[in-house]
Amino acid sequence: MSPATGPVVWAGSKPFPRAARTQLAKSEQRATLNRVTHQIRRKRAVVVGERDDWEELRRAGEQIKTRVLRHLDIYLEQAERSLVAAGVTVHWATDADHANRIVHALVKETGETEIVKIKSMVTAEIGLNEFLAQRGITAVETDLAELIVQLADDLPSHIVVPAIHRNRREIREIFAEHLPGAPDTLTDEPSELARQARRHLRERFLRAKVAVSGANFVVADTGTLCIVESEGNGRMCLTLPQRLISVVGIEKVIPTFADLEVFLQLLPRSSTGERMNPYTSLWTGVTPGDGPQDLHVVFLDNGRTDALADPVGRQALRCIRCSACLNSCPVYEKTGGHAYGSVYPGPIGAILTPQLRGMDDPVDRALPFASSLCGACYEVCPVRINIPQVLTHLRAKAVEHDRVHGRHHLERLVFRAVAKAFDDDDLYATGLGLGLPVAHRVAGSDGIHWLPLAGAGWTKSRDLPRPPQRSFRDWWSDQGLDAAGGGSIS
Ligand code: SF4
Numbered sequence: 495m496s497p498a499t500g501p502v503v504w505a506g507s508k509p510f511p512r513a514a515r516t517q518l519a520k521s522e523q524r525a526t527l528n529r530v531t532h533q534i535r536r537k538r539a540v541v542v543g544e545r546d547d548w549e550e551l552r553r554a555g556e557q558i559k560t561r562v563l564r565h566l567d568i569y570l571e572q573a574e575r576s577l578v579a580a581g582v583t584v585h586w587a588t589d590a591d592h593a594n595r596i597v598h599a600l601v602k603e604t605g606e607t608e609i610v611k612i613k614s615m616v617t618a619e620i621g622l623n624e625f626l627a628q629r630g631i632t633a634v635e636t637d638l639a640e641l642i643v644q645l646a647d648d649l650p651s652h653i654v655v656p657a658i659h660r661n662r663r664e665i666r667e668i669f670a671e672h673l674p675g676a677p678d679t680l681t682d683e684p685s686e687l688a689r690q691a692r693r694h695l696r697e698r699f700l701r702a703k704v705a706v707s708g709a710n711f712v713v714a715d716t717g718t719l720c721i722v723e724s725e726g727n728g729r730m731c732l733t734l735p736q737r738l739i740s741v742v743g744i745e746k747v748i749p750t751f752a753d754l755e756v757f758l759q760l761l762p763r764s765s766t767g768e769r770m771n772p773y774t775s776l777w778t779g780v781t782p783g784d785g786p787q788d789l790h791v792v793f794l795d796n797g798r799t800d801a802l803a804d805p806v807g808r809q810a811l812r813c814i815r816c817s818a819c820l821n822s823c824p825v826y827e828k829t830g831g832h833a834y835g836s837v838y839p840g841p842i843g844a845i846l847t848p849q850l851r852g853m854d855d856p857v858d859r860a861l862p863f864a865s866s867l868c869g870a871c872y873e874v875c876p877v878r879i880n881i882p883q884v885l886t887h888l889r890a891k892a893v894e895h896d897r898v899h900g901r902h903h904l905e906r907l908v909f910r911a912v913a914k915a916f917d918d919d920d921l922y923a924t925g926l927g928l929g930l931p932v933a934h935r936v937a938g939s940d941g942i943h944w945l946p947l948a949g950a951g952w953t954k955s956r957d958l959p960r961p962p963q964r965s966f967r968d969w970w971s972d973q974g975l976d977a978a979g980g981g982s983i984s
Pocket of ligand 1: 764812813814815816817818819820842871874875876877878879
């Protein structure tokens with residue numbers, strides 16, 4: 495097992511409650527997020543509603559992925575055999591640093607100092623661009639939204655739409671300032687912005703000798719890799735360069751080609767609200783005279799086997815990165831992705847990041863609490879990951895981690911005292927008898943608006959009603975009723 499290394503969590507990130515406060519103050523960003531997530535949500539609901547067998551498809555997706563995770567060792571070895579037979583060189587990386595070193599060595603071998611990249615979560619997870627940049631190699635993102643993020647030296651905030659937090663006026667400004675050759679007359683018309691991006695990228699595609707990709711799926715029995723995308727930039731990367739390096743999380747393997755039938759219906763409907771992806775690329779090894787002649791696959795662990803060892807948490811590895819849980823989450827909709835401090839934002843990030851990295855960092859320990867547990871994410875997840883269940887499971891782990899490391903003494907003492915009082919009838923009655931009259935007097939006629947210390951969090955956004963002068967049980971006994979609620983017979 496190997497815990498995740500590298501920037502799954504961005505350097506300098508703050509725990510979610512503090513980071514969220516900063517993001518919530520950005521009213522323009524909140525408006526953009528609200529508009530876009532609701533738009534995608536509506537589109538998804540329409541295309542999902544067209545399928546009478548949607549629930550069966552979800553169950554099929556869940557079962558295929560569950561089977562893969564149960565027999566991951568077998569499917570990975572089968573995938574390796576199929577890939578090698580098709581002419582692919584297979585590498586195994588235990589963590590981010592290991593994967594980065596493999597990719598760097600493969601690029602260095604070619605003597606190239608610029609590569610093109612297909613949008614890939616896993617290469618963001620390992621911080622590949624930064625690793626290569628430190629060694630004199632420029633990785634050019636070719637997905638439009640990723641390009642916007644890269645040009646602005648920004649961080650992605652959504653799995654499918656990384657620049658979701660940017661509106662078109664901001665994108666025009668980024669292009670005007672950072673896109674080589676952008677005209678002075680550039681407008682914020684989407685077609686004009688896309689034209690400028692295309693012009694810029696075409697030059698890079700035509701001169702690139704090396705491309706790096708991820709993969710949505712790897713078919714074990716045929717050694718086929720599959721990438722779905724919307725713009726066609728991925729297709730350019732998969733056909734023009736001579737060397738193609740695909741970095742793939744070990745959980746991306748599926749048993750058979752026929753299993754793609756399930757996922758290629760679940761994924762586009764859940765992610766962009768489309769019936770099918772505009773571009774679905776499948777490639778099986780080297781085809782002489784057609785596409786890259788030198789193919790490499792780097793299988794990455796980076797904490798995945800740690801997650802696999804957790805019987806409750808391992809279901810997070812079923813994720814197909816569709817983003818439906820982000821788009822439906824009332825917390826993500828307000829805070830946006832940067833508040834999660836991680837490459838993986840939203841509900842899936844809240845359960846995946848702490849499992850990949852462990853609970854030692856306060857940023858990871860805070861993530862399972864970044865949810866209202868409303869369950870909207872579970873309802874939309876195409877592979878039925880019970881995100882609320884994993885969240886509560888990880889919350890318990892975070893609390894246990896704090897206990898073992900001697901944190902939150904005061905909170906634990908308070909809860910211990912409360913537990914003792916609840917356990918002892920006389921103590922409870924005495925506490926109420928003494929406390930209520932005081933609280934009643936202190937509160938005043940319109941309730942309590944301010945509490946000190948831990949109570950301050952409550953009164954900052956809510957009022958406490960004025961406590962009654964006497965407890966319910968005192969009133970009850972005055973009515974001549976016994977503890978079971980029956981009338982007194984004496
Ligand atoms: S957890 Fe489910 S809904 Fe969220 S990104 Fe993964 S597959 Fe999609």
